[in-house]
Amino acid sequence: MNKLDNAEKELNKKFKKQLETKKYNDKITPLQQKFIDNYCSKYGQWSATQCAINAGYDIKSAHTRASELLDWRKHPDIALEIQGRVAGLREAWDVDRDKHLAMLTKIRDAAMEKGQYGVANKAEELRGKVAGLYVDRNLTITKDLTENELNDKIKIIFPDKEAFLKGQQNLMADLFPDAFKEDK
Numbered sequence: 001m002n003k004l005d006n007a008e009k010e011l012n013k014k015f016k017k018q019l020e021t022k023k024y025n026d027k028i029t030p031l032q033q034k035f036i037d038n039y040c041s042k043y044g045q046w047s048a049t050q051c052a053i054n055a056g057y058d059i060k061s062a063h064t065r066a067s068e069l070l071d072w073r074k075h076p077d078i079a080l081e082i083q084g085r086v087a088g089l090r091e092a093w094d095v096d097r098d099k100h101l102a103m104l105t106k107i108r109d110a111a112m113e114k115g116q117y118g119v120a121n122k123a124e125e126l127r128g129k130v131a132g133l134y135v136d137r138n139l140t141i142t143k144d145l146t147e148n149e150l151n152d153k154i155k156i157i158f159p160d161k162e163a164f165l166k167g168q169q170n171l172m173a174d175l176f177p178d179a180f181k182e183d184k
Helices: 003-020 030-041 048-055 062-070 076-093 097-114 117-131 147-157 161-175 177-183
Strands: none
Touching: 030 048, 030 062, 030 076, 048 062, 062 076, 097 117, 161 177
C-alpha cells in the first residue's frame, strides 16, 4: 500500500469523525448534489466556482459557496462523497500498457473514419513505440586526435601557406573587428 492510499484513509477517517460531530444531520440538497456531480465529472477541467455556477448557485456568491462546500469541516458529507467519487476516477485515470494501446487504437480508427490520416499515422506510430517496434538511438562518437593527425587535417583545409594566412586573417577579422581595422 502506498503513501497516497494511507493519506486517503486518514482523510476519510477525519471526514467521518467530522460527520459524526456535525451539528445538524441534514441531507445533501439537490443543489449540492448537482455541485458534486459537476465537480467530479469536470474534475481538473472546471474550477469549483464554475461547478457551483453550473449547479445553480448565484454568480456573485458561487466562489464562497464552492469554498464552503469543499470545506470538510463545514460539509464532511459532501467532502466524503467527492473523495469517494474521485478515488473511483483515479482507477480509470491509471495508465497501463493495455489501456494505452486500446486508446491509441480508438484514436487511430476514429481518425481514419474522418479521413485524418496524419492523426491516424501518429497514433499508429505511438502504438508501435509502445509495442517496442521502434527504438530511438543516438550515437555520439568522439576521438582524440594526435598532433600529427591534427596537422594533417589542417593541411587538408589549408593546402598552402597563402590559404593558411588568409584563413587566419579572416578569423582575426571576425574575432577582433576593431583591432583588425586599426592594423590596416
